[in-house]
Amino acid sequence: MADPRTIARQAVDALGGRANITDVENCITRLRVTVGSLDRVDESGLRAIDGVLGVVMDDTVQIVLGPGLVNEVADAMAAQAGADGIRPGSPERTDAAGLHARGEQIRGARKRRNQTPVKAFLRRIANIFLPLIPALIACGIIAGLNGVLTNFVTRGWAPWAAPVTPVLAAVASGFMTLIAVFVGMNAAKEFGGTPILGGAVAAIIPFAGVAKVTIAGEKLAPGQGGVIGALLAAILAAYLERWARRWAPRSLSMLVVPTFVVLVAGVLTIFPLMTLSGWLAQGIGDLANGLLQHGGALAGLVLAGLFLPLVMLGLHQALIPIHTTLIEQAGYTVLLPILAMAGAGQVGAAIALYVRLKHNAGIRSTIRSALPAGFLGVGEPLIYGVTLPLGRPFITACVGGAFGGMFVGLLNQLGTTVGSTAIGPSGWALFPLTNGSRGIGAAIAVYAGGLLVGYVVGFLATYFFGLSKAELRRLNDEGMDAESERTSAERV
Structure with a gap:
């Protein structure tokens, strides 16, 4: 190890x-x-x-x-x-060097194309939410456990758990109640402001007292706008702070700048931002649910089929605010289980290559080392070490993921909604976090079915179409030549 x-x-x-x-x-x-x-x-x-x-x-x-x-x-x-005294190591090179070199060339070209203002902004947004993932996972698992126990108590199977469920509910819900504050602190830091000021402005959103504020004859609701409102409020606060520090007298900046930032950003948060971000958050929820209710199979096919290229570009973390918004609204995100099917297609494709390239020990060794991570939803080793450098297997892996997404989307369309109570894990690691409209058991069954479809279609598509006859022969011949050279060297 x-x-x-x-x-x-x-x-x-x-x-x-x-x-x-x-x-x-x-x-x-x-x-x-x-x-x-x-x-x-x-x-x-x-x-x-x-x-x-x-x-x-x-x-x-x-x-x-x-x-x-x-x-x-x-x-x-x-x-x-x-620390001082760090000396160069001498790590041993991995097998399948040709594939690794090709993967490095692809990454280099992608890196040069990826330096755009839009993508840089999306990465900054992702950086705001990344530190929150461990807490989201923990609270999601605890919420799932509480849901199981609550169901047992309702059915009379576990009366002893009746006093336990309120405790678990409090532990699971506390973070989500105040997630806007943490988003605000991270956003302010990411955009060059003081974290505590971003948190102070974002804390207005979950504050119960906003229910007394009336705008155009309608009262605000605590939590209106959620993490999107907190994100916008904290970014506004960061820009106001940076501007204020340029003109505020140095001797009074400790008093003037924080007061100015919290007052101005706070008022703007209460009036336009909470309303606008509330509309935006509601629109995201309606779009996601409507997409799966009316076009579930097609939507799942497209979303899961295109997700691997997004992972390849490293921009999949930009979806975290959308997932978090859906979790705030419904208790789970319906998008994550569908997107997770992309990893299933990758695993199926890798297994097919392992079977087909029986004489190429280098590639088979790379697949063996990367598959455990692939089953747990970590797809980068298989992407960069195996399928992407080979070219066509990356496409067939996407096809496998697309069919897995289509299966989950179809079941959503038929009324069995499947979601994840937290973000971060995928693959088998997502099982403890699944939930849906018909309970945890049905959600787990549908998610498992989607993974199975992704594995099978990814395997079949890659086995029959992933490699041309010439490429299959070449890769196996190269493997046999490498084995022959190794054997000869050992004899010498």
Whole structure:
């Protein structure tokens, strides 16, 4: 098992040394490292580190490690990046070097195309919500457990749980009640303001007292606008703060700037922003639900089929505000289980390649190491290490995911809504978070059915159409040649 400290030490060296690292953060699966110069980063060296599942070069260097390990490596790297005595490691290169090299070329071209203002803005929005994912997952699982116990109590199967369910409900709901505050703090920080001021302005949204405010004859509702309103309010506060600091006298800035920011941004939040963001949030909910109710199968096909390219670009995190809004409204997001089908298609495609390339030990070794993460919803190792460099298997993987999404979308259209009570995990890791209109049991069954469809279609599409006869022969011949060379070297 890979040692977090060893991974951190080798990663610091491959990232250009401690002097090149300016910030280290992590989400549920990825380590996100801000570096001074991307030119000093040894991407191949990062990929070769034992325990690293994939690398995405963007405005930050994203190192895919998987759940659990990423937290330990983040802590170790944060310590080692500022420590003396870090020496270059000597990680062993992985197999299937040709595929890795091709994947690196694709990532390099994608990185150059990806530096646009719109995509940079979306990444900033994603950075606001990433730190919230662990709490969202924890509260989602607790909410699911509480739902099961509540159902047992209602049916008389577990009377002992009656006093337990209110406690679990409070634990699960407390964070979601005040999520606007945390969004506000993170948004203010991301846009150059003071986090506590962003939180103070965003706290107006869940405040019960806004129910006494009347606009155009209608009273505001606490929580109106949700995380979208909090996001807009905090961004406004950050810009107002930066502007105020330019003109406020230095001797009075401690008093003038915070008061000005909270007062002006707070009033603007109460009047236009809560109303406008409330309309926007309601529109998102109506659109998502209407899309699946009236065109569920087609919608699922398109959404799941296009999600892998979004993951490839590293922009899938920009969907977090939409998922969070749906969770606020209904208790779960109906989009995440459908999008998770993209990973199922990827797994099916990888298994088909494993079967077809029986003489290519390098590619088969890469697939074996990446499949466990793929089953748990971490798709980058299979994308960048296997399917994308080969070309056509990436498309057949998307086809598998599309059919899995179509299955889940069709069941939504027929009345069995399937959603996730939190965001972050997918694959098998999403099972504890599933819920829907007909209860947890039905939701789990539909989600499992979608995964199975994605696996099977991804496998069949890749097995029969993923590789041309010439390419299949070439890859197997290369594998046999490599094995022959290795055997000869061992004899010598």
